[in-house]
Amino acid sequence: MLPHPDEVQWNGTVNGEEASIFIESNAILLDVLRDKIGSLGTKRGCDMGTCGCCSVLVNGEPKLSCLTLAIDTNGADITTVEGLADGHHLHPIQQTFAEFGGSQCGFCTPGFLVVISALLSNNPQPDEREIKDAIEGNLCRCTGFQQIVDSVKAASEILVSGNVVGDSTSPKSDPHPGFGGN
Amino acid sequence: MAEEEEDSVSGDEIIGYRQQPGKLPFSRPGSGGKNRFSEATDPEKIPISQGGSLEQPWGPHRHDELVSGQIIGKPTALVDSSWKVTGRAHYGDDVRLPGELIGRIVRSPHHYARVLSIDCSKALELPGVVAIATGEDAKNRFGVLPVTKDEHAMAVEKVRHAGDLVACVAAIDEATAREAERLIEVEYEILEPIHDMRKGLDDSEEPIHDRGDYHIGESNIQKRVFQEFGDIAGMSQKSIASHKKSWLFAGVNHGFTEPHAVVANWDPSGRLTLYTPQQVPHYLHRALADVLEIPMHQINVHRTFVGGGFGGKSDPFPHEMCAAILARKSGRPVRITFDREEVYWVNRGRHPSRIEMNLHADKEGRICGIETDALIDGGAFASFGHVTTYYNGVLHTAPYEIGAFHYTGARVWTNKPASGAMRGHGAVNSRCAVEVGLDDLAEELGVDPITLRLANLLPPHSATITGFRVTSIGMRDCLERVKEESGWDKKFRKLPLGKGIGIGCGFFISGSGLPIHWDPNKFPHATVHLKVDMDGGVTIHTGAADIGQGSDTVVAQSVAEVLGLPLDMIRVKSRESDTSPVDLGSYSSRVTFMNANAAISAAMKIRDELIDATVEITGAERKGLVIGDRRIFLKSDPAVGVSYLEALHKAQEDRGALVSSGAYRTPPMGRTHKGAAAGLAPAYSFSAYVAEVTVDVETGQTKVDKVWAAHDCGKALNPLAVKGQIIGSCHMGMGQVLSEEMRYGRNGNLMNPDLLDYKIPSVHEMPEVVPIIVESNDPEGPFGAKEAGEGPLLPILPAVCNAVYDAVGVRTSELPMTPEKVFKMIEKRCRNEGVSDPTELECPSLQYSELQKTLEERGEKHKSRDKERRLDEDRGDYYNGALFGLDPSTPPDEVDPRWEVRVTPDEVYLASPRLAGSAWKHTERRHMEGTK
Missing domain, CATH: 3.90.1170.50 (Aldehyde oxidase/xanthine dehydrogenase, a/b hammerhead)
Structure with a gap:
């Protein structure tokens, strides 16, 4: 039988929802989020802090969840990619990532989105240098970063304008077009 | 009978069904989709030949009549992007x-x-x-x-x-x-x-694999290729300038x-x-x-x-x-x-390789010979290696017209993680060697390297020296665009020490002509099924594997375009083999070309049924009906028509959901020599990049400042995705040329199996890339499209190498070109020239020779030749060799005794083979004496 680490209680808020669970005392935050909380949007790319795919916000600060002991986040307010949208109203950066090609295969996307959302909440109008500095810990192998930077600029414009991204599930004014009416 | 019918519905009075009589311009009734009125049909996306305003400098296309102006050619978000950005995409x-x-x-x-x-x-x-x-x-x-x-x-x-x-x-x-x-x-x-690939060529006590009768000697050679085409004997006789370089390329991983x-x-x-x-x-x-x-x-x-x-x-x-x-x-x-x-x-990354490249130019500045010898390190398993061994040679037989082509290639098994297919499969390293060689050759000839290339291009609709059928070629436009936009003439050989500019080109397959498991003349490469039920949404079943490049999107776009529907009415089911028709997968840049073609053919069948139903409802003549935005109407009188749903429900009477199947199969192509099918593709993409770099002469650190990247993808069905592929390719290629390397220690241990020591460029190393899309409107591509996924990677490597030479006057023969390597080359140059301070080195300069003018004139002449060929429906054949005075209408080997086609070496060659060529010294076991 393997020696088992102690189980300890972990309390925290994940995407606005309070969680109180038992975890192993040496558990890594990434594992807790994926395996216990069910935040499968938080990705494991390298397990050693080199790719940024596992980034989450801990009390608003971007952290690499693969290098964070879960126990150190006891009582924290954690935001993962699943917590960025407001219901079906996407965060502007989610919307512009799609529109401007910031996401291709999409595996690094959650990490980028989380880091950028933190950037935009602190600095709604970052310049190019600030954008690059913010995402320097995130690796994307598909896009070559350029379209990610474009997405951030576009999201910044939406944020500044105060507009809210629409909800794709809202009722249509004419859900059965093409039948009579004209 | 048909004429009578037409007569009955022509004339001033239109019989039948008229919506909103007298109200023009007609406002279109929507038929589903998010908004009642989706985006208006965009005349700028409809070709001139169909009454729109889209210019067609490359002539009309067989899919023009299917263009409804909905979605093709518009930057389009990937259809699965909402899953990805919400973290709900499950990997x-x-x-x-x-x-x-x-x-x-x-x-x-x-x-x-x-x-x-x-x-x-x-x-x-x-x-x-x-x-x-x-x-x-x-x-x-x-x-x-x-x-x-x-x-x-x-x-x-x-x-x-x-x-x-x-x-x-x-x-x-x-x-x-x-x-x-x-x-x-x-x-x-x-x-x-x-561990050393060179040792793999020798006999071994214990070969890594045993291929039985087909084993080559007792060696670790997995595959060997010998090819000679053209005037081999004449190539060195006619040569007035030549380039020779032995390269060592490190293996790289997909990352x-x-x-x-x-x-x-x-x-x-x-x-x-x-x-x-x-x-x-x-x-x-x-x-x-x-x-x-x-x-x-x-x-x-x-x-x-x-x-x-x-x-x-x-x-x-x-x-x-x-x-x-x-x-x-x-x-x-x-x-x-x-x-x-x-x-x-598990790897399967790009092969570590040793490539010897020899180029020859004759007195008229023609490339009279390319000699390549490529030894590639396959690691422990074959993977795609059989094909890679061919690709290292045959994929540089274009875009240039060449006088002779000699290729020897060998892939060996070694005790390393297996190499395999990686973006730009087999073509990247040898392409880099060719393009750097051309830069060197241009310098020796005293001509501009872009002029040299422009004067030696194959025309559209021609055959390469190995017999590949090339259709559309946008190479000339790519070169001209990057030349102009980068300000080449003001910069090349004119920038100060440490600043440089360089050119590189690429050529890649758009789909492999040979499906691996079956006869291409019997079974299709791709099949797409459609189902349209009463809700009006279209379900696409395809086996194409979306790996982030946007294949689901391009297939959905194609169907949406043909049926005149907004994209949100299309759903793609491509995940399960239980429900998807067989598809070969996402490799060889085949998906857009083959799957979109299959999707178009499936959608055309549904379109026909919708139009039949419209004829039945309205009584309008069939040939005048077109599909616009969720509406089928008479082109000459848009008021006559029905909504998509009305037509659909009419078509569904007595039978329920409409279903159709479409398939794509390549046309018969190519020659018959052994290995002729490797590198054969229904179309090829072309690209030309100019890179501008800064090299710190005191540290050897190279920074790419800006890249002008022109790629001929035939037709950009989704320009957003094409640009993404171009920029992403630049990023990946830049990694290979400057920093990425699977580093093996002296004892063969992989030293850097992690993303910290395996150096992928970060956002800070990434230069500004100006993607330039060239649309050559391929005759067989879906709406004219070719590929954009792999070809755009090829030119960045040589462009950076050539720019580094322009900046500091040194040419590398090893990749990645790390600061240490560049610094050592600068140091060596200082020693050779007796300069103590590297900042006092002279920049390379260029004095034009008389040949420059000759080449410029030839380039201009070929430009009009090419334009005529691409627009002329009745163009004759053009076989590689015409530039050297041979009859373009027949394969040169059939008429010229000097023109060789040879796939096994003779004894003369075997007396002094090059490195990979020495693989042919062994005999296959089944041919050995004493065995069967």
């Missing part, structure tokens, strides 16, 4: 099934060893361990190519590289599985490993962000569902059936979202077999997820 490791076990793999610590025994007893005693499997459980071989099946699920007899699979274990959690991994005791007899992961589950009915991020689900499907010894119909391969592929997820993999075997043994679902290190053990 391999995100598939969680109730009762799952965690699988781990026991890997060899030795480079090469015989497995004497495996003792699992201690591991099996560990509480929580449910199943263990070894090579004994799956003895059948597999491999992506049927001709070179040399892999097992786990070692049978031998392990062939450090990290090779020996056994696997399934346990209730990861900690237990890792502990069990440690408890499995393996006894090895260590064998002498081979996708998602590590491999797989989930296997046998359901109560005895069927296996395998969830895996795969580029080639169908090949995996076949391999699983072979290894598990069950019929294919008992297996459902479920492709999850794929977190980057780039060729690295395009083999059936042993760990996929392991998961299936463990799940079978344990009766529970098994999930295996790789550590990042394991990704490097």
